[in-house]
Amino acid sequence: MGNFIGDSGPDTTPCGKPAAVAHYFTEKSWIEGSALQQLADMAQMPGMLSIAGFPDLHPGKYGPVGMAALSTRLYPQLIGTDIGCGMGLFELDLPLRKFKIEKAAEALRQLETPAFGQMNSEAMDNARSLVAKADTLGTIGGGNHFCEIQAVDELLCPEASVHLDRQKTYLLVHSGSRNLGASVFAETLAGNASLDEGLDPASDAGIAWLTRHDLCVDWAALNRQIIAERAAAVLRTEVRLIADVPHNLVRAAAHGHVHYKGAAAVTAGGIAPIAGSRASLSYVVEPLAGAAISHWAISHGAGRKYDRRNMHGRTGNTRSEREGLLRNAWGGVAICDDRRLAVEEAAGAYKNAAQVVEDLAGHGLVRPLAAMKPLVTYKKVDIDHDEAKRDKGRERRQERRQKRG
């Protein structure tokens, strides 16, 4: 476990020794130098006790993504905007033998359009009881978020059949707290002169953030449940939750709070999905008792190899390249009407999830249960993106004209 800073007390570490940084990856997982530097910088932060870096580690805005950090102080900026973001794995009541990719893709295009406000759902009632304004409830969002129908590609150990069945189909939902988490983070930045020294968890500011953080975490899990229910509704089937694992949050521990940033916060006895890209295999793993050493954190996905900006121009330059981005090696399809997003989320932007799983297993953190293949991935539907944009521009010009008189 993490090394303890001595008797001076962990709250007063500016001149103390830096926190221990442990790497749970091998040289086979290429890690960008700037991400390692961000880990090293974090080790100097006041109250920081122990940091774990995972094989999907990559640079982020306020700190690296793919890490878990135990600290006596709270660092909201290490968690960022999408508080409570995570992955939900569901079993669909839709046997693989009856499953048709094209038909399912057509149905799933309706995922975010139906009058889901009329859906009768306990999850929806619960989410609405948490926050009055919940207009983004049941929506996936952008970036790396998705809702994907999967099937077992390979069972990797005999015990896997307890959880997963080759004859069934599954749903992996990656989403978070949408504009709720974004507003909590914006208010936290505005309400604190600096977050450089972190917040005392017992202070008013610390409690204020923790309280709203907890709400985001709960809301995000309900959001994933509702997305799954909406997917089931348009596919005319049912869903059953297998595992919901957040990877963007803090959790109270014996000696402080563990900050999970793009690192799945797992529990003993559960299972967890590790997402590949939309054109590569994802995995389901069982966290082992050995994961206690990494603060019960493991990787949450393949991890980016190229940042979003870097991807533009690399692919999607021709019509055939763009069409290729929406197909995969298993005959699966992706629904993504946003060209830029499709390029940013191309399989080539990501590292290999198989290597991530191998590194985690090699460090005794997980046992791989299954490889899962992508059949239909819902990213974003935009009926007429360009027209909407033109309308917006027209409205703005008209407003300006009216202002001038």
Next chain:
DNA sequence: ATGTGC
């Protein structure tokens, strides 16, 4: 990440 920013 964010009904994204000019």
